[in-house]
Amino acid sequence: SQQGEEDPQALSIQEGENATMNCSYKTSINNLQWYRQNSGRGLVHLILIRSNEREKHSGRLRVTLDTSKKSSSLLITASRAADTASYFCATGGSGSRLTFGEGTQLTVNP
Amino acid sequence: DTEVTQTPKHLVMGMTNKKSLKCEQHMGHRAMYWYKQKAKKPPELMFVYSYEKLSINESVPSRFSPECPNSSLLNLHLHALQPEDSALYLCASSQSAWPLSSYNSPLHFGNGTRLTVT
Numbered sequence: 001s002q003q004g005e006e007d008p009q010a011l012s013i014q015e016g017e018n019a020t021m022n023c024s025y026k027t028s029i030n031n032l033q034w035y036r037q038n039s040g041r042g043l044v045h046l047i048l049i050r051s052n053e054r055e056k057h058s059g060r061l062r063v064t065l066d067t068s069k070k071s072s073s074l075l076i077t078a079s080r081a082a083d084t085a086s087y088f089c090a091t092g093g094s095g096s097r098l099t100f101g102e103g104t105q106l107t108v109n110p
Numbered sequence: 111d112t113e114v115t116q117t118p119k120h121l122v123m124g125m126t127n128k129k130s131l132k133c134e135q136h137m138g139h140r141a142m143y144w145y146k147q148k149a150k151k152p153p154e155l156m157f158v159y160s161y162e163k164l165s166i167n168e169s170v171p172s173r174f175s176p177e178c179p180n181s182s183l184l185n186l187h188l189h190a191l192q193p194e195d196s197a198l199y200l201c202a203s204s205q206s207a208w209p210l211s212s213y214n215s216p217l218h219f220g221n222g223t224r225l226t227v228t
């Protein structure tokens with residue numbers, strides 16, 4: 001069974017707006033990763049945040065992790081049409097399989 | 111462009127056919143993975159190879175047979191598939207070997223093979 005649950009399932013915004021996606025998980029983790037998948041393509045790794053980190057940035061991406069609430073959020077600032085994709089969180093660690101959440105479908109309208 | 115190459119991109123096969131999916135990476139990664147992904151769902155792990163040895167088989171039916179001829183190549187042999195096996199099959203690799211890869215090593219995915227079983 002998939003450990004991560006993502007919210008919302010779908011998000012539609014205008015270009016230039018910020019997009020926030022949330023991920024919740026159930027068991028303790030070593031790290032949490034975010035991936036992007038364009039339609040019909042493979043997944044692309046975006047960012048990895050370790051359990052002892054609270055926030056991480058990469059370009060227009062900002063990821064937070066709250067291990068006490070077992071949740072993470074991905075913020076994409078100043079979104080572009082090219083950001084339209086599915087976004088998956090994935091939890092890993094302790095020798096366990098990397099488990100993907102159900103994903104958020106982001107649509108950025110020009 | 112991805113550094114993990116999968117062929118073919120599309121495959122249509124009958125239930126009595128035998129076919130193979132191929133995956134190649136030249137990044138020196140120590141672990142390679144097969145995932146299955148149905149439409150609008152997350153990828154599901156099928157197999158993990160670490161140092162060319164099968165480390166994980168997620169109770170996958172025997173009609174799927176993985177093979178790792180060398181550290182750069184990963185095959186998935188298909189035989190007597192069912193229509194419900196139609197999906198996107200993704201190959202991935204990670205720098206660290208299993209199980210260390212679950213701690214710190216992002217996955218690099220290919221663009222997948224879109225399989226249709228008729």
